[in-house]
Amino acid sequence: MREPLLNGIKVVDLGSFIAAPAAATVMADFGAEVVKVEPPDGDGYRRLLAGAEVDHFWLLTSRNKRGLALDLKSAGGADVLHRLVGWADVFVTNYRESLLDRLGLGYETLKATNPRLIYAHVSGYGRAGPEAARPAFDTTAWWGRSGLQEFTRDPQAPPIISAPGMGDHATAMALFGAVMAALYRRERTGEGAFVGTSLLANGIWSNGMVLQAMLAGDDWSTAKHEGERPRQALAGLYRTRDDRWVQLALLNPVKEWPPFTEAMLHPEWQQDARFATPADRLAHGDALGLLIAEAVAGLTLEEFRSRMDGRGLTYGYAAHNRELVADPQLLDNGMLIATDETEGVYTRTIANPIQVSGERPRVPSRAPEIGQHSVDILRDIGCGADEIDGWLAAGVVRQAEAGADPA
Template sequence: MSGQLPLQGLRVLDLASFIAGPVATTVMGDYGAEVIKIEPPGEGDPQRKLGQAHSIPQHPVNFCWHMTNRNKRSLVLDLKKPEGRAAFDRLVKTADVMVVNFPLKVRARLRMRYSDVAPLNPRLIYASMTGYGEAGPDAEQPGFDSTAFFARSGLLDGLTYEGGPPAFSLPAQGDQMAGMNLFAAISMALLHRERTGEGSEVGTSLHASGLWSNAILAQGALLGSFVAPRPPRTKPRSALANQYRTSDGRWIQLTIVREDKLWPELCQAIERTDLMEDPRFETTEKRRAHATDLAAILDPVFAGRPWPEWKERLRQHEITFGLLGILRDVPDDEQAVANGAVVNTRQEDMPRTISAPIRMSFAPEPVTPGPGPGHGAHTEEILGELGYSAAEIATLRETGAIG
């Protein structure tokens, strides 16, 4: 596909920290936008040290930083100093999109609300990421994906097994999803601007994104309907929507929805056609009522053959199933590579990375990922583009307005 990327020519200011907000600008950069990451003096975005967290795989390459800040330029400004604010205001006038996730009180103190910056650039799209939204009793409550996305939304409750301790969230999973929601909001704002010429304010929150991700269970709760706590695997609600271990130690997820059609096929695939005559399993209702008995029968059956053999048998009978992938599978996943979910980079010490889950027929391939920027690596370059002279930049550095 020839032609330009869909966001080429747009300038995006990324004032967000950690992951959820920056994810939205990462995707914009992947599809052609120029992204300028504005960081404070000192240590900059705390995400630069996220790789040191105990829940993150440890590696000499700061992959957490590179993955979420690839292809961006870094500008260090002290927004509390008049000179730093003046430089920022000049930059805002040239921007198309501004992404923030400052707490609401900090936005007010720094004059970083939409009402503060919109007069500088009426075409600006102001994109806000918060923990719990911008209204209500918890609007000022700090939130991370583990607390706002997973815990508050009921996701962890839905994942918890009966009688067991609460489930744990995975690192940044909610951030990644919330960031895509913010990207969607920005995209609609860009379409609105294309039609009307008007800038606007858009946003999302980790909490709202968690509720949306958990919408089936949450909608039931709105109606006063609640699913029972998740039973142990040996006592499933349905033995045909359950997990089974194979002889080589892998796990298979069965998800048979059309039982009327696929129950006989499964019996043939596992060479247990006698089960079709068992009165306990004659109908879907009876199979559900005797799910524990059926699971006890299927456990040794699946344990009797290795995963590759089950893969062929189940495919042959068009059974809906999936391998419970382990992270060690990811580097060799040909399917991920074939469909562009794993792509090559321009970074020697991190030669492959995860791409945004978007495909478009009308645009060329996304920008090949490069490393995240060093702290303030492009400060002088960006200020020069704004018309600052070398002497003026030196003065800004002397005052501490830039880093």
């Protein structure tokens, strides 16, 4: 049986919340040995769902990892981490650089400890510039600061708040790719590397099409909000009879216009002079949009889908989360996967979005309790029993009690 893709790669996850730790999650999925380092009272991410009986976020992001509870502010904490870094291939963090420097965990310091180390860092707004030190979450940096939040709002309506972790998970995949590139280079040169990305950089990349136009002086946001751009009726949102929303994406108007009019039971639109050419349909977008809205409003979602699918037309619809958990498209493509538990709240989880031929990601196991594997990890990196006992007694390291309640 083939070894997992990242078998033998050792990763130290000194991140908090999502963007950096989620990159380590993908590495763990593909067989890397990941040690999750957190304070003795636990990562604050554990408490994000305050009052909830189950910390669903923690279960998702910390699966397949071993847990080490370590007080980095204590006299011996930094020494323990340096020894762990000497064992590791990859160090992942999203701590602010000022804090990392105070803790003696900056790139140059850890590079001296382990020259082959891949040091992977996520910042909020980038490592330079007037906002480099600002604290950030994905909703502030990836969503708000990037222009995505402003561009996607409806005219005259306030902006909306992003979904939890929406930008973090996208940023995590960028960091994962950077780590893989650095590991590949290390195979050829033997040298470690610093790799980094930011929430803002990934938001800017996600908003790249709008910003590329803006670089040329074409401000789509202002035109959209002031009604200066013609309505794209064949790429609009429409409500069905059963109160569902569908999104048209008919970007090949010459080919798709005739079958679309038939799908809407209005072939006479093809003879309407206002809609004779793609340019005409764009110029009379408001009128066409009203006709489409009326036609869609007479159909249920399933009726609309049947008519569109039967003609190979491109569209989408706003899915409900309660539908997705049993969605055959997700199940058939392995987007929702079974864990190693057969009962309880953690029998299934979400797969990472990468597929590699011949590779089967690790079956997800439950995220660790605070300090669940502390002693075993320290033994594995060569620490002696007396050292470990001293750290435990001094509160430098915490070991979870046997039989602690799962997350």
